[in-house]
Amino acid sequence: MTVDVVLPCLDEAEALPWVLGRIPAGWRAVVVDNGSTDGSAALAGGLGATVVQEPRRGFGAACHAGLLASDAEFVCFCDCDASLDPGLLPRLLTPVADGSADLVLGRRRPTARGAWPAHARAGNLALSRMLHRRTGLRLHDLGPMRVVRREALLGLELTDRRSGYPLQMVVRAADAGWRVAETDVPYLPRSGKSKVTGTWRGTWHAVRDIRRVLAEPPAARTVAAGEVSA
Structure with missing residues (x-):
């Protein structure tokens, strides 16, 4: 069993x-x-990570570049x-690996005041x-935070390259019966x-991306639930 962890990164040298x-x-x-300017890429490489460069700005662009780089x-x-x-990712991997789920998400539980601002919780x-x-x-x-089989996720043919990427993943998974x-x-x-909801501009872009994803009509996807767990 092989597992890759995709970590989209924009100026995260402090946390890496x-x-x-x-x-x-x-x-x-x-x-x-x-597009980090704080040396994140060099630091990550020095710490043993595989580093992928994605010049197109956007959370979805970074996530999808990592998916395509994974084998x-x-x-x-x-x-x-x-x-x-x-x-904690092995806890999410178990139900996907044993076939009891096709996509597992981590439900965030704040551990301290301020970890998840009220406006962000309300939006979620x-x-x-x-x-x-x-x-x-x-x-x-x-x-x-989420876990899925790589080939199955590629079959969903995700197109959003901005803030709507995580939502589109779930919407298309649901459409496919996952x-x-x-x-x-x-x-x-x-x-x-936060690069997304930490500014008014980021929040506006996120809302726009989410509306676009939710407006997609339901459609039969390439990978059905039965094929995911095979």
């Missing part, structure tokens, strides 16, 4: 040593540098800001409700400022 130090033994860290059976996604512990709740209306899935969180599950994970105060 902790994050990479928590990657499970035998798993490969794939750090996707999305493992399973691929994990995790933020690179030390807000989530990649050492609203998004979860919109997702339920669109797909029927009842999820509490659409966080960035079993989507979630498990609790601690959510720590992040290192640095």
